[in-house]
Amino acid sequence: MRLLTTTSELNQACAQFQTSRYVTIDTEFLREKTFWPKLCLIQIAMPGFEALIDPLAEGIDMSGFFEILKNPNILKVMHGCRQDIEIFHKEAGIIPSPMMDTQVMAMVCGYGDSISYEALVKRIAQGTIDKGSRFTDWSRRPLNNDQLTYALADVTYLRDIFENLENDLKKTGRLAWLSEEMDMLTNPETYNQSPENAWKRLKYQDKRPHIMGVVIELAKWREIQAQTRDLPRNRILKDDAIREIALQNPKKPEDFDKMRSVPTGFISSRNAAGLMEAIEAGRKLTKNDLPPPHPWLRIAPVLALW
Template identity: 40%
Template sequence: MTETQTQFITTTEALAGLCARLANEEFITVDTEFMREKTYYPELCLVQLAGTDDVAVVDAMAPGLDLAPLGELLARPEPVKVFHACRQDVEIFLLLFGAVPANLFDTQVAAMVAGFGDQVGYDSLVQALTGGHIDKTHRFSDWSARPLSKAQIEYAAADVTHLRVVYEKLSARLRVEGRMDWVAQEMAVLAEPGTYRVEPARAWERLKIRTNNRRQLALMQAIAAWREREAQRINIPRGRLLKDEQIPEVAALAPADAETLTRVRGISAGFANGKSGVSLLAAIAAAKTLPEGELPRVERPRDTPRASPALVSLLKVLLGAAAEQNNVAPRLVASGEEIEALALDETAPNPILEGWRREMFGEDALRLIRGEIALSTKGKRIKIVELKE
């Protein structure tokens, strides 16, 4: 594979021929190069593809190039489409073609199932499984600038050539261990279009909001939703409109006019009087008129049930032991929030109690909560002790 000459694709005809050949493969490896510093939506610059005899870098910005053959290839149930840390790549294809690529396989997720740690980097995985080395020289290239150098093209191609060997070794290892079904369950989440969509109404959830004032919370929610919609409309990063720390400042001031809006640090008169400023003021005005009954509920810490910190700690010890025994990244099995939820209410729906997670960790977690087992040590390892009634 390393000796295969890289094709640089700039025409629809060449892309169609490449995709026709790749359609007959058992699996293909896929990667992208894009720019997002100045836009809300990623600007696709290159698509890298590799099969048994083909290694290609597609210039997505080439004049007159129609990416439809690529969309058709990605939509086919076969071959398997292999990515590493695929979320941003898949988001791009969802935007371009209106669908998530079919039959996804993410080697970062697979590596976590195979015990390579939490969110293992591509460079580390290549080195561990192939002994190869990724040249980082062009990692911070401006991929939108043309012409591209031969070195840039070869750098981009290396991402998908090494990935073939990584996939083959990972999948073989997981089949021997009987864990391909585990990976398939994780891929189901990545195959869901909703995984990649940001709903403006929920944009406030990414903020660190601390307030007991329901009206203030409603204003911050409205401002965050406005920022997301406006960033999408004019295709600029959300932080170019308002920074996260400005949102509570705007909400506290609750401006009714452009002059008052400019009192917020960092907001210019040009912005306040422009189209974006006018629409922001309208969103604030609407939030001000919400009836009391429609204001969001503020959960006070004293009103929120909390799990026993000691029980949560015990469950985390059990998780670490289970992950160590099964050679799986603990973070893939359960998050801290999921463990706290289980400690609080073991009858509530929880990913820990589904599929392979329940088999590996969930059942013992329930037994620990019910007092049916205890934890002890044997040598330098944690062991489960059965408790007799």
Template identity: 40%
Template sequence: MTDFEYIDKPEQLNSFLEKAQYSDWIALDTEFIREKTYYPRLCLIQLATVDDLVCIDPLSIQDLSGFFAWLQQPQMLKVFHAAWQDLEIFYHLSGQVPKPLFDTQIAAAVLGLGDQLGYARLVEELLGIQLDKSQSRTDWARRPLSHQQLDYAIDDVRYLRQIYPLLKQRLQETGRLNWLNKPFERLTETSEYTPDPWTSWERVKGVQLLKSKQLAVLRELAAWRETLAIQKDLPRRWLLTDEVLVDMARMKNRELTDFSAIRGLSAEQIARYGQLWLGLIRQAQALPAEAWPDLPRRRKLDAELSLVADLLMVVVNQQALAHNISAAMLASRAQIEKMLTEGRTQLSDDWRGSLVNELFARILSGKASIRIQDQALSIED
């Protein structure tokens, strides 16, 4: 028996928004496709209040401005699981990120339930319910959607509204609710969802194989690809693959005919964009060395500092054990090494730092030491 409302008419949506406008919190999820586009194409919005479950069809309702305005109500908390992609969609369509928000995946990690825990695993862990996964490959843009597809979709908020109060209670009981403030604030920063073509080279597969001057070429070409992908709303790989970009950055000569030797470039592409690419390559190669980009290299610690890093990782593991969270969630070896090479004693300014910053400072200043007694480890002045 269907226990949710399928909303595909503006008057239905307006009626629901009016009814739910005083909700203290709502649970949200989306279904989308992006195989053939740069930006994800929103196909379904699932929403739950304490009293109602609804599926909103954005392919039938063309004007969602009222919904996005309703979503910005500051007194209403928006609950997501793994919120980033949902927030990216809402920001792309409305220019705003819904806030305030709560991400159950981050909350679960803070409570020691698991890093990057999937929704189905979390439902099973907290509610003992195994979710149906048969519709995971659904084409959500096709209409009409079947009852099975809609039931699968609504489950994403049906149980999310049950999980949120349980997680909130555990966070309050353990004194960890405020640990989430900074991670959630970062999720609402619009810069998280604004593509920057000029930095897109950093995410190209194979970038670590290039030298600094070649990276300058890659930066120009990747920025061109990203900009064109955004303009045409096409997947960037449809324009040029990462492998082709890297091969172009390695080109020793600067002639149009050299492109034909690169596997994956068609004659049509070369005829259309070849001169433009040559211009970008020559422009990059003419830059002075100080203008070349460089990948952040992990500085190798000397033997003494490496031992210090080992010691601080003991602190990380001890604190993770004491608070029943994974050490990987608290800090990685690479983060510790970066902190030491930069001459810092503070890991971060969020909840992770609150667990280790003071201990790090005391140990690094010689005011505290690690002691083992009766096969138990402690940190003492």
């Protein structure tokens, strides 16, 4: 099993992938301690051929792989693809198209909401995933054979899973049901990291302007802090804390210590002053200042009609 580490090796492999109707893709990345994900490994497969790509290899030109993502004649198949697409969008400004998410396909086929890849491997491909390398630091080199085998399994089993689900959806006439969800996943707005849109991630809506305004401004403030300091959002302020602060309407920093979801001692941190400014800005927003409710897309109501 080889890891592609040069532009020449990558281009040779990509020439073969360019001949396929579809490719299965997955990534390994790190983001536990950062806001921006660090792409560490790319797995890609087609019927009869698969490869591992090292995006961290010195001097490697990833253009050949990115051309596959853009090729309108190749269907890109992923599982739970949102974070993978987010990475490609940040790294190269690309949203893979056309594409298919087997997690969504499985939901429409009746496998349940957000089924894991491991579960589909067992139920559809009759395989198993060795969990021994699950907690690998994918940024470290060299990667051993067990780690590479584990990573490659994320796209090799995916071929059988995709073809099985695709056949089921064609037989039942439900393939078109996926279009709305796929449109959302391939919409650039979905991956807009603008602080002004950060409130949409919370999936929280309140008709009271003085509360929703604070939610919007707190989410904006947190997003700016997280991006600037390259820290996970929840390291700055948890989602529950944003909602609690908006509902409790604190008048001074000392009020934060009375809230369950806000860490003790928050009033003495570097965040307290900025947080109070965001709260004050949110209180000033009127109903006319608030954006329209965010139309979160769901398939579940459709499935309930079966």
